[in-house]
Amino acid sequence: MSFTGGLAAALPDNGGEPASNQADATAPAVEAAAPDTRPQDHGWVAKQGYDYELYMKSAKDLAEAQARFTGKEPQVAVGGLAQGKMAFDAAVYEWNDDFGDVGPRFEELEKQLFGAENHVRAGINFEKVQSLDVTQEGSIRVVPIRKFEDAALHPVMLENVQLAGYEIPTPIQQYCLPSIAKGYDIVACAQTGSGKTAAFLIPILSKLMGKAKKLAAPRPNPALFEPGITPGVRAEPLVLIVCPTRELATQIFDEARRFCYRTMLRPCVIYGGGRVGDQIQQLSKGCDLLIGTPGRLVDFINRPHVLTLKRLKYMVIDEADEMVSSDWETEMKTIMSGGDQEEGNITYMMFSATFPKICRDLAKEHLAHDHVRIRVGRAGSSTENIKQDVVYCDASMKRKALCDLLLAAPPCRTLIFVNSQRAADEVDDFIFNANFPCTTLHSGRTQLEREDSIRAFRSGKAPIMIATGVSARGLDVHNVLHVINYDLPSAQYGGIEEYTHRIGRTGRIGNLGLATSFYNERDADLAETLVKTMLETHQAIPDFLQSFIPEGFTPKGEGDINLLKFDADSDNGEEDATESAEAAGGAWGAPEATSGWGVPAAGGLGEPTENPTTLTPVPADPTWAVQPEVQQPTAVNPVAVASSWGATPVNPSSVAPVNSWGAAPVNPPSAAPVNSWGAAPVNPPSAAPANSWGAPPVDPPSAVPQQTWGAPTPAESAPAPYDDSW
Numbered sequence: 001m002s003f004t005g006g007l008a009a010a011l012p013d014n015g016g017e018p019a020s021n022q023a024d025a026t027a028p029a030v031e032a033a034a035p036d037t038r039p040q041d042h043g044w045v046a047k048q049g050y051d052y053e054l055y056m057k058s059a060k061d062l063a064e065a066q067a068r069f070t071g072k073e074p075q076v077a078v079g080g081l082a083q084g085k086m087a088f089d090a091a092v093y094e095w096n097d098d099f100g101d102v103g104p105r106f107e108e109l110e111k112q113l114f115g116a117e118n119h120v121r122a123g124i125n126f127e128k129v130q131s132l133d134v135t136q137e138g139s140i141r142v143v144p145i146r147k148f149e150d151a152a153l154h155p156v157m158l159e160n161v162q163l164a165g166y167e168i169p170t171p172i173q174q175y176c177l178p179s180i181a182k183g184y185d186i187v188a189c190a191q192t193g194s195g196k197t198a199a200f201l202i203p204i205l206s207k208l209m210g211k212a213k214k215l216a217a218p219r220p221n222p223a224l225f226e227p228g229i230t231p232g233v234r235a236e237p238l239v240l241i242v243c244p245t246r247e248l249a250t251q252i253f254d255e256a257r258r259f260c261y262r263t264m265l266r267p268c269v270i271y272g273g274g275r276v277g278d279q280i281q282q283l284s285k286g287c288d289l290l291i292g293t294p295g296r297l298v299d300f301i302n303r304p305h306v307l308t309l310k311r312l313k314y315m316v317i318d319e320a321d322e323m324v325s326s327d328w329e330t331e332m333k334t335i336m337s338g339g340d341q342e343e344g345n346i347t348y349m350m351f352s353a354t355f356p357k358i359c360r361d362l363a364k365e366h367l368a369h370d371h372v373r374i375r376v377g378r379a380g381s382s383t384e385n386i387k388q389d390v391v392y393c394d395a396s397m398k399r400k401a402l403c404d405l406l407l408a409a410p411p412c413r414t415l416i417f418v419n420s421q422r423a424a425d426e427v428d429d430f431i432f433n434a435n436f437p438c439t440t441l442h443s444g445r446t447q448l449e450r451e452d453s454i455r456a457f458r459s460g461k462a463p464i465m466i467a468t469g470v471s472a473r474g475l476d477v478h479n480v481l482h483v484i485n486y487d488l489p490s491a492q493y494g495g496i497e498e499y500t501h502r503i504g505r506t507g508r509i510g511n512l513g514l515a516t517s518f519y520n521e522r523d524a525d526l527a528e529t530l531v532k533t534m535l536e537t538h539q540a541i542p543d544f545l546q547s548f549i550p551e552g553f554t555p556k557g558e559g560d561i562n563l564l565k566f567d568a569d570s571d572n573g574e575e576d577a578t579e580s581a582e583a584a585g586g587a588w589g590a591p592e593a594t595s596g597w598g599v600p601a602a603g604g605l606g607e608p609t610e611n612p613t614t615l616t617p618v619p620a621d622p623t624w625a626v627q628p629e630v631q632q633p634t635a636v637n638p639v640a641v642a643s644s645w646g647a648t649p650v651n652p653s654s655v656a657p658v659n660s661w662g663a664a665p666v667n668p669p670s671a672a673p674v675n676s677w678g679a680a681p682v683n684p685p686s687a688a689p690a691n692s693w694g695a696p697p698v699d700p701p702s703a704v705p706q707q708t709w710g711a712p713t714p715a716e717s718a719p720a721p722y723d724d725s726w
């Protein structure tokens with residue numbers, strides 16, 4: 001099997017791969033150069049080419065071809081999919097009508113759905129996720145729950161939450177669970193990787209559990225369904241989740257498969273690029289929860305014999321900021337108010353990590369006046385669990401810098417962002433030919449290639465993925481330790497909001513992560529907000545960006561938070577700021593000294609979280625750039641520069657074992673990433689400071705912000721009984 005992009009695989013392969021992995025057997029013979037083994041010497045797994053022949057075949061042929069190709073039974077990959085099968089076909093819990101309201105356990109499926117390697121588990125800094133301040137805005141305030149046991153969940157849902165390994169609800173979940181229980185419309189904004197998906201799935205599904213028979217449309221008994229023989233039904237979902245990308249849709253589907261386990265609720269996903277006929281067949285078995293991308297959804301809404309929204313009870317718009325961008329305007333209008341749904345009966349929810357004005361306007365138009373508005377931290381902020389490094393890199397030096405970077409730290413699952421499909425293919429070619437195990441994700445790929453890429457990345461067969469920002473939005477992959485902005489997203493490519501979404505692919509749910517961005521003069525339009533965003537989470541500001549630190553800002557100064565004021569369009573705006581201030585001093589009891597962002601003023605931004613010496617300006621690596629304004633390095637040792645390419649790791653034992661990719665550990669070794677990333681190249685370019693590349697995600701701040709919820713922790717008590725009056 002193969003996991004890399006087309007262009008790279010089509011080029012002469014210097015990697016000495018087995019014949020079966022060659023991309024094009026008909027390509028003219030090229031005298032093979034000696035394979036460059038530096039990536040593998042460094043610990044990266046061997047690259048694998050893309051098998052086009054296999055991927056051009058139909059679904060049925062694919063399974064057979066795959067068996068021939070591997071010489072085995074169709075292989076089960078992460079997520080339980082036979083390679084070549086598409087994500088919408090993934091197994092869901094199917095019951096027999098005789099079971100009643102709740103089905104029995106099914107161990108095999110349980111392992112597949114909840115296995116640790118198949119989804120991200122909370123990391124060592126989970127308490128940081130917990131400690132962010134929550135602001136409620138608007139007239140409705142809900143009392144947060146502190147434990148899942150207090151949320152009056154259906155007992156089977158509570159079991160599913162435990163199986164998923166969720167011990168404590170994240171802040172967004174603490175507020176969304178009771179809000180949804182009470183039936184409010186919601187606008188919610190919380191950091192990347194803070195559990196927004198479960199924040200709506202758990203309470204919605206819990207409310208519907210036990211009522212499936214009453215509310216859901218009749219459908220054939222799944223246990224007896226035979227495609228082509230059993231008459232199908234029209235899909236009449238109770239829940240619709242709309243999201244901008246196919247990858248996100250399949251990811252939400254995976255989460256929905258987990259939380260629908262043992263329930264009588266059937267999840268389905270539809271998205272562009274997936275075969276329409278096959279997706280219709282899935283829907284015809286019955287569909288209670290439908291996840292979809294806007295284009296395919298509208299297509300199906302226009303086929304009333306396939307899909308009707310007349311039973312709809314909940315509509316969730318995920319990544320709402322992206323969804324309401326002008327590209328989707330017509331589709332969103334059709335979905336939100338068109339079709340045959342009865343609008344008055346629908347609870348609307350909008351979720352995102354950033355919330356520009358256009359989003360707030362849409363919320364005003366569609367949501368009930370008394371909707372709940374929840375904001376965790378500042379809208380659009382990042383998390384301290386991600387260490388952000390910005391290194392100066394001339395455009396012409398980016399390729400070399402990237403290879404250096406990939407060889408500077410022990411191999412780890414790495415996501416590289418570029419601004420265009422073309423750049424993705426070019427970078428893919430380059431590093432694939434340099435023998436790095438990579439794959440690409442962008443909308444120019446076929447859907448099968450995209451799904452294959454993600455599986456290869458998730459499983460660790462291709463631990464490096466090059467992606468455009470749009471395609472990787474919301475991507476939740478276990479153990480992504482490093483995000484590299486090969487291109488920074490300038491204003492034209494989504495600006496600081498895009499930056500926040502991108503780096504949020506690492507450091508998820510309390511795990512630590514590193515984000516390295518290549519910066520040069522072309523990124524100047526981003527500099528000011530980038531610096532403020534970095535200061536907000538106590539990042540070191542490199543020398544060449546020091547001039548963008550707001551005037552008067554000192555690490556220990558009082559009132560510095562105000563100096564980091566962000567544009568209204570990337571925050572919740574003035575109107576919200578006023579309400580937020582009211583809320584802070586109101587029912588929530590937020591301490592007066594707490595800023596709207598939840599950083600306690602006492603320690604807050606004034607307190608650098610790392611050794612202050614790391615704030616010292618860092619000279620740029622002269623091998624990447626010549627930068628007039630930055631202090632020039634004293635000397636460049638060409639030998640050292642050259643050897644930094646193929647340097648063997650300082651301490652080979654600290655390199656993640658090759659086979660650790662596939663079954664990523666539930667809790668990554670505690671030494672990683674702190675120790676493993678810190679390993680500087682053996683012979684770093686003499687002028688290049690080690691920590692401008694792969695410095696570890698800093699000593700975690702010693703003063704972890706205290707809970708600032710205001711609401712007292714409920715005393716230990718028995719789980720709240722399932723409230724089936726919902």
Ligand SMILES: Nc1ncnc2c1ncn2[C@@H]1O[C@H](COP(=O)(O)OP(=O)(O)OP(=O)(O)O)[C@@H](O)[C@H]1O
Binds near residue numbers: 504
């Ligand atoms: N309470 C919890 N405890 C532990 N893990 C959790 C909890 N809630 C969610 N997770 C896990 O955290 C990961 C991130 O969640 P999710 O993808 O919903 O984040 P998000 O806020 O939607 O991020 P993004 O804005 O980047 O899309 C998921 O793998 C999910 O399974």
